[in-house]
Structures are given as structure tokens and as C-alpha cells.
Amino acid sequence: MAIDIAEIKRLRELTGVGMTDAKKALDDANGDFDEALAEMRKKGMTKAEKRGEREARAGVIGSYNHDNRIGVLVEINCETDFVARNEIFTNLVKDMTMQVAAGAPLYVSADNVPASDRDAATAEFTEKVKGEGKPENMIPQIVEGMLKKHFAEKCLMEQPFIKNPDQTVGDYVKEHIAKLGENIVVRRFSRMALGEVE
Amino acid sequence: MAIDIAEIKRLRELTGVGMTDAKKALDDANGDFDEALAEMRKKGMTKAEKRGEREARAGVIGSYNHDNRIGVLVEINCETDFVARNEIFTNLVKDMTMQVAAGAPLYVSADNVPASDRDAATAEFTEKVKGEGKPENMIPQIVEGMLKKHFAEKCLMEQPFIKNPDQTVGDYVKEHIAKLGENIVVRRFSRMALGEVE
Numbered sequence: 001m002a003i004d005i006a007e008i009k010r011l012r013e014l015t016g017v018g019m020t021d022a023k024k025a026l027d028d029a030n031g032d033f034d035e036a037l038a039e040m041r042k043k044g045m046t047k048a049e050k051r052g053e054r055e056a057r058a059g060v061i062g063s064y065n066h067d068n069r070i071g072v073l074v075e076i077n078c079e080t081d082f083v084a085r086n087e088i089f090t091n092l093v094k095d096m097t098m099q100v101a102a103g104a105p106l107y108v109s110a111d112n113v114p115a116s117d118r119d120a121a122t123a124e125f126t127e128k129v130k131g132e133g134k135p136e137n138m139i140p141q142i143v144e145g146m147l148k149k150h151f152a153e154k155c156l157m158e159q160p161f162i163k164n165p166d167q168t169v170g171d172y173v174k175e176h177i178a179k180l181g182e183n184i185v186v187r188r189f190s191r192m193a194l195g196e197v198e
Numbered sequence: 199m200a201i202d203i204a205e206i207k208r209l210r211e212l213t214g215v216g217m218t219d220a221k222k223a224l225d226d227a228n229g230d231f232d233e234a235l236a237e238m239r240k241k242g243m244t245k246a247e248k249r250g251e252r253e254a255r256a257g258v259i260g261s262y263n264h265d266n267r268i269g270v271l272v273e274i275n276c277e278t279d280f281v282a283r284n285e286i287f288t289n290l291v292k293d294m295t296m297q298v299a300a301g302a303p304l305y306v307s308a309d310n311v312p313a314s315d316r317d318a319a320t321a322e323f324t325e326k327v328k329g330e331g332k333p334e335n336m337i338p339q340i341v342e343g344m345l346k347k348h349f350a351e352k353c354l355m356e357q358p359f360i361k362n363p364d365q366t367v368g369d370y371v372k373e374h375i376a377k378l379g380e381n382i383v384v385r386r387f388s389r390m391a392l393g394e395v396e
């Protein structure tokens with residue numbers, strides 16, 4: 001049967017095998033991409049086993065400009081150019097630029113908060129709580145709660161998704177990983193508002 | 199004579215006087231904006247005297263996206279919304295986004311190079327020159343020359359303007375300050391290329 005060359009290339013990108021092996025796997029699976037991939041994984045022919053560990057190198061730089069007053073750039077990576085061009089993926093990129101514009105996050109996720117920012121926030125909240133005359137032994141717990149709330153608001157992945165506030169942005173991205181069958185990583189973003197103090 | 203309300207507002211924004219004074223100045227100058235402004239300056243009615251010292255708070259966040267692979271944001275400030283909406287100004291913003299996309303600068307100007315970056319480059323060039331066996335006493339001068347060249351390439355304002363390489367970007371911006379009669383500041387930019395190592 002005739003196998004779509006694009007499918008062969010995608011399978012090759014995903015598994016790291018040669019064109020011939022990728023074509024054979026698709027032939028054996030009668031052109032069913034998912035079955036071909038599953039078979040290759042079973043036989044240990046793929047170089048990366050877990051989706052979350054596979055490198056996301058392809059992708060899109062998305063941008064959004066609101067009325068010449070707010071600008072946003074986002075880099076979202078996936079594993080293949082095929083997914084990068086997929087409409088579901090490009091819609092995700094668009095949603096992420098809008099989210100960054102509206103939610104004004106400072107970090108992608110809690111892992112990306114620099115120690116210096118965490119220390120500064122801890123000092124600020126501790127001073128505030130002390131000023132309110134809270135009992136000394138309760139202060140660490142109260143501060144911990146304030147830090148958690150503060151960074152949840154400032155981390156893109158923990159923000160409520162603007163189009164569906166019942167869901168976090170992180171969960172919305174995970175949905176797309178399942179939907180598209182590739183690892184997807186929101187790598188970084190940049191946001192500028194006119195005249196803001198940095 | 200009838201004075202354009204937009205002109206009154208602009209004169210007011212530029213000088214910091216009230217609407218009445220701004221209108222009177224324009225009336226006295228028969229509606230000639232530049233003459234009105236010059237007269238007010240002569241009389242010491244303006245709060246800021248030198249164009250370069252006046253605060254640039256209005257402006258535009260410009261953005262540019264090249265093929266979903268390179269994204270650029272630029273903040274360019276001017277003094278009034280009137281200039282921010284002027285086509286000459288918006289074209290300047292567009293040119294700056296293209297310049298940043300093509301020239302990949304790291305800093306706006308030499309003043310913005312952090313000491314740590316300068317130190318790292320100095321150490322790198324010194325090691326390189328020493329490795330080439332240059333005479334010890336010539337090393338500082340050679341390194342100085344290399345630093346100058348390096349940062350000229352990495353500073354937006356010192357780069358050759360892509361549309362006219364005989365001119366630096368800084369000179370091109372200065373031309374617009376003269377043309378538009380307001381201080382213009384390229385405040386910051388952000389550039390993202392897909393998959394680049396930061």
C-alpha cells in the first residue's frame with residue numbers, strides 16, 4: 001500500500017530510525033501511524049521511550065500585540081514540524097499568548113522561580129506578618145501559605161486558564177500533549193507593557 | 199481663529215501648562231505650533247527645557263514575527279500620544295523590530311551592558327590574545343579594540359541600520375527626534391529565536 005511520505009518522516013523524527021525502517025513499520029501496520037509507533041516501541045526500535053523525556057525541539061514562536069500597548073512572545077516546543085504546523089497546536093500557541101497578556105505571569109512554572117525572588121518574597125511576607133502581630137510560632141506557616149498563593153498567581157502553568165478558569169494552564173497544556181501525541185513544552189515567554197516600571 | 203483641539207492638547211502635554219495657556223499661546227502664534235512652543239520656551243513657560251531631558255512616557259510596543267521562528271518586541275517611547283500615532287513614528291517602530299530580528303543585538307546601547315558581561319568578554323578576549331602569543335604589553339590595547347568591536351555589534355544603537363548600512367541605528371533614531379520634535383527613546387527589546395540556546 002502507498003504510505004504517505006509525511007507520515008514516514010514524522011515517524012522517523014519521533015523514533016530516530018532511518019527512512020527505510022520507518023516505512024517498513026508503517027507498511028507492517030497497514031499505514032496506521034499509532035500502531036506502527038507502538039510496534040517500534042515494543043521492539044525497542046525507538047531511541048526515546050517516554051513521551052515526557054523525548055526532546056521537544058520543533059515548535060513555534062508565537063506573538064501577540066494588544067493595541068500597541070502590550071506585547072507578548074511565547075516559545076512553545078513540540079517534537080516534530082508536523083505537530084508545529086497542526087492547527088490544534090497553533091491554537092494552543094495563540095491561547096498561551098493571550099494568557100500571558102492577560103495574566104501577566106512572571107515565571108513559566110514554580111521550577112523557574114529564581115532563589116533570589118523566592119528569598120525576597122519570603123522576607124517581604126515575613127515582615128508583613130510580623131507587623132500584623134501574629135504569634136511568632138505561626139509565622140512560618142502563614143508565610144508559606146502566602147508564598148504558595150503568590151507564586152501560583154505568578155506562574156503561568158498554575159494560573160487559571162482565561163478561557164476556562166476551572167482549569168489551570170498546565171492542565172490545558174497536558175490535554176494537548178494527550179491530543180497531539182507529542183511532548184509539548186512552554187519553554188519561555190516575554191511580556192512588555194507600555195511604560196511599565198521594570 | 200479656530201485652533202485644533204488636538205494641537206492644544208499636544209502643546210499642553212509637551213509643556214505641562216493648562217489648556218487655557220496652551221490655547222492662548224497657539225492663538226498668539228496664529229496656530230503655528232512650533233512658533234507657539236518656541237514663544238513659550240522663550241518666556242520660560244515650559245517645565246522641561248531640553249528635549250533630551252524631557253520625559254518620554256507615551257509610545258508604542260511594536261512586535262514582529264518572522265515565519266513563527268523569530269519573534270521581536272520593542273518598546274519605543276515618545277512624549278505624546280500624538281507622535282505615538284504619527285505614521286513616521288510607527289514606521290520607526292517597525293524598522294526597529296526588523297532591525298532587532300536581523301541584527302540580533304543583546305543590549306540597547308553601550309550604557310546597558312552589565313559589568314558582568316563586560317568582565318566575561320574581557321576575560322575571554324584576554325585569554326584568546328595571550329594564546330596567540332602577542333607581546334604582553336600590547337595585550338590591553340588589543341583587548342580594548344576587540345571589546346569595542348564586540349559591543350558595537352551587540353548594541354542596537356551602534357549597529358549599522360539594515361535599510362541603510364552607512365548609518366548607525368542611533369543616528370537613524372536621532373533623525374526622527376529632529377523630524378518629530380520630541381524626545382524618542384528605544385527603551386528595551388526582546389528577541390526570541392526558535393530552539394536557540396540561551
